[in-house]
Amino acid sequence: MSLRxxxxxxxxxxxxCTVAGPPTPPLRQELSGVISRDLTLSGExxxxxxxxxxxxxxxxxxxxTKVFVRKAESSKIDPEYLSSLTEIxxxxxxxxxxxxxxxxxxxxxxxxxxxxxxxxxxxLDRAGASSIEHARIEGADQGILSISxxxxxxxxxxxxxxxxxVVQGRGSATIHGNRIEAGEGxxxxxxxxxPDIADNRISDQVEEGLFVDAASRPHLDRNEISGxxxxxxxxxxxxxxxxGGISGNREDLRIIGGG
Amino acid sequence: MxxxxxxxxxxxGLPVSAFAEPLVYRGETTLWNDTIWQGxxxxxxxxxxxxxxxLEIRPGTTIRFTFFDSNDDGIGEHEIFIQGVLRxxxxxxxxxxxxxxxxxxxxxxxxxxxxxxxxxxxxLNFCIVEYAYRGFHSHFAQASLQDDEFRHNIRGAxxxxxxxxxxxxxxxxxxxxxxxxxxxxxxxxxxxxxxxxGVRGVHSHVVLNAGRVSRNLxxxxxxxxxxxxxxxxxxxxxxxxxxxxxxxxSVRNSLFxxxxxxxxxxxxxxxxxxxxxxxxxxxxxxxxxxxxGTLLQNRFDGGSEYALVNDSxxxxxxxxxxxxxxxxxxxxxxxxxxxxxAGIGLVDATDFLxxxxxxxxxxx
Numbered sequence: 001m002s003l004r005x006x007x008x009x010x011x012x013x014x015x016x017c018t019v020a021g022p023p024t025p026p027l028r029q030e031l032s033g034v035i036s037r038d039l040t041l042s043g044e045x046x047x048x049x050x051x052x053x054x055x056x057x058x059x060x061x062x063x064x065t066k067v068f069v070r071k072a073e074s075s076k077i078d079p080e081y082l083s084s085l086t087e088i089x090x091x092x093x094x095x096x097x098x099x100x101x102x103x104x105x106x107x108x109x110x111x112x113x114x115x116x117x118x119x120x121x122x123x124l125d126r127a128g129a130s131s132i133e134h135a136r137i138e139g140a141d142q143g144i145l146s147i148s149x150x151x152x153x154x155x156x157x158x159x160x161x162x163x164x165x166v167v168q169g170r171g172s173a174t175i176h177g178n179r180i181e182a183g184e185g186x187x188x189x190x191x192x193x194x195p196d197i198a199d200n201r202i203s204d205q206v207e208e209g210l211f212v213d214a215a216s217r218p219h220l221d222r223n224e225i226s227g228x229x230x231x232x233x234x235x236x237x238x239x240x241x242x243x244g245g246i247s248g249n250r251e252d253l254r255i256i257g258g259g
Numbered sequence: 260m261x262x263x264x265x266x267x268x269x270x271x272g273l274p275v276s277a278f279a280e281p282l283v284y285r286g287e288t289t290l291w292n293d294t295i296w297q298g299x300x301x302x303x304x305x306x307x308x309x310x311x312x313x314l315e316i317r318p319g320t321t322i323r324f325t326f327f328d329s330n331d332d333g334i335g336e337h338e339i340f341i342q343g344v345l346r347x348x349x350x351x352x353x354x355x356x357x358x359x360x361x362x363x364x365x366x367x368x369x370x371x372x373x374x375x376x377x378x379x380x381x382x383l384n385f386c387i388v389e390y391a392y393r394g395f396h397s398h399f400a401q402a403s404l405q406d407d408e409f410r411h412n413i414r415g416a417x418x419x420x421x422x423x424x425x426x427x428x429x430x431x432x433x434x435x436x437x438x439x440x441x442x443x444x445x446x447x448x449x450x451x452x453x454x455x456x457g458v459r460g461v462h463s464h465v466v467l468n469a470g471r472v473s474r475n476l477x478x479x480x481x482x483x484x485x486x487x488x489x490x491x492x493x494x495x496x497x498x499x500x501x502x503x504x505x506x507x508x509s510v511r512n513s514l515f516x517x518x519x520x521x522x523x524x525x526x527x528x529x530x531x532x533x534x535x536x537x538x539x540x541x542x543x544x545x546x547x548x549x550x551x552g553t554l555l556q557n558r559f560d561g562g563s564e565y566a567l568v569n570d571s572x573x574x575x576x577x578x579x580x581x582x583x584x585x586x587x588x589x590x591x592x593x594x595x596x597x598x599x600x601a602g603i604g605l606v607d608a609t610d611f612l613x614x615x616x617x618x619x620x621x622x623x
Contacts, residue, residue: 190519
């Protein structure tokens with residue numbers, strides 16, 4: 001092929017691209033309401049309102065799924081839902097298992113100021129055996145709230161959420177390998193919870209990195225906690241933990257009350 | 260003999276269910292005449308009590324509702340609509356029971372006791388209401404509830420634009436204990452425990468005296484844009500004890516203990532907080548965010564990350580309180596304010612009480 005022919009071919013190809021215009025963004029599937037049968041989703045999803053997964057039902061999100069959440073200005077106080085903000089409420093099962101190369105995103109529909117909250121978060125309320133892995137969660141009031149559930153929460157990144165991760169009540173949540181960054185508070189263990197919290201990195205929280213109330217007994221191991229106002233706050237002096245990974249906080253450790 | 264015949268004749272004429280067990284209402288039915296229930300009643304549909312009609316329920320009566328779910332959302336839809344007057348007057352030894360007809364019911368297995376726009380106040384005394392979607396529900400109505408128990412419901416009580424008085428009522432193990440908006444509410448000797456949300460109200464006038472709000476998973480009491488008067492109440496072991504948003508009023512002589520996060524959380528509110536005791540609340544006894552008011556003669560007994568957190572840009576006067584110590588340096592550590600964070604107002608606690616003030620309420 002001569003050089004002239006090659007140049008002509010290239011010009012024609014470029015022209016064809018110009019005629020086609022910019023690529024159209026993939027269509028976002030709108031989603032809200034009650035999930036009363038098993039459902040598998042992928043691609044881009046726009047959460048336009050509260051989502052409730054009923055007991056016995058499973059929502060599966062495929063690797064690479066992007067869930068965008070529309071901000072709700074609502075005064076609703078419906079008890080089916082736990083927040084006045086848009087929430088994903090799981091009373092059945094949520095399988096959101098991304099991969100390193102194809103994480104699952106839960107993001108506000110529109111960009112926010114750093115301290116602004118756009119949605120409630122993922123709430124596991126007496127949920128079935130759920131797992132959230134390699135997900136990125138941003139702009140939520142509580143990135144993940146686990147109430148009396150035993151989810152696998154592995155290798156997620158939770159950023160710019162008011163509370164990164166909250167565990168309340170019975171159940172045995174497994175919280176490993178997560179990064180909880182740049183919120184008001186990192187991980188809160190409340191109301192008699194006993195999660196396994198290991199190999200997480202909790203950093204740059206305006207208030208507490210890891211907070212454990214007097215009624216809870218988590219297993220704490222090999223967590224890196226740095227850059228927070230208070231690194232680790234315990235209300236039990238007899239709770240074992242490794243001090244090695246707690247450094248570079250304004251106050252690394254505070255223990256309140258007896259064991 | 261004539262007397263017996265006369266008695267038999269009278270009983271025959273009364274619309275009383277005592278001798279017909281159970282009395283069954285199927286489909287959509289309306290009571291147009293005053294009616295008395297006693298014994299067993301089965302509601303297999305939607306029953307309406309017409310305007311001007313009174314439904315009286317005698318002590319010991321059990322009313323059961325069948326499960327019907329037309330839209331597959333798990334919520335039962337069979338229920339009662341009271342457009343007239345309900346007088347459900349049980350006794351302590353013979354309460355009236357509203358429940359599901361299922362053998363193993365779930366919260367939300369039936370709809371509600373609905374009061375709609377009644378001109379005369381309805382009464383529920385010594386009633387037990389369980390497994391409903393909304394145990395007690397009213398719009399534009401008046402009601403007096405005494406010695407009732409609401410348990411295992413999705414919403415124990417919910418009302419809008421209503422005037423409701425609760426005395427010695429208990430809300431236990433519901434998803435929401437009590438929720439309301441645009442209403443006048445009076446609680447006396449209330450118990451709200453082991454719910455997700457305890458008491459949740461919007462745009463209402465609330466008076467609460469001598470209650471206990473305990474072990475609710477989210478917040479004990481959450482009031483937004485309300486006028487609230489709270490006295491002699493215990494709020495313990497909730498996530499947050501009392502959360503006031505955009506509200507006004509007073510909180511006096513109450514105990515806030517063992518709440519996982521905050522005893523009292525104020526946000527854009529104007530409140531007098533006087534003579535309370537706060538201890539063992541996880542993050543702070545009181546968190547004060549963009550609020551105004553009085554903080555006087557309270558007793559902060561420690562066990563918290565901070566006794567008081569001021570997250571407002573404006574200074575806060577906090578005089579004549581006990582801070583768990585009479586050492587100014589120790590008091591300063593117990594208070595987080597502008598001396599710890601830029602852009603936040605200082606707390607003036609210089610005129611502190613040298614010893615804890617007497618306080619009567621206790622968790623015992």
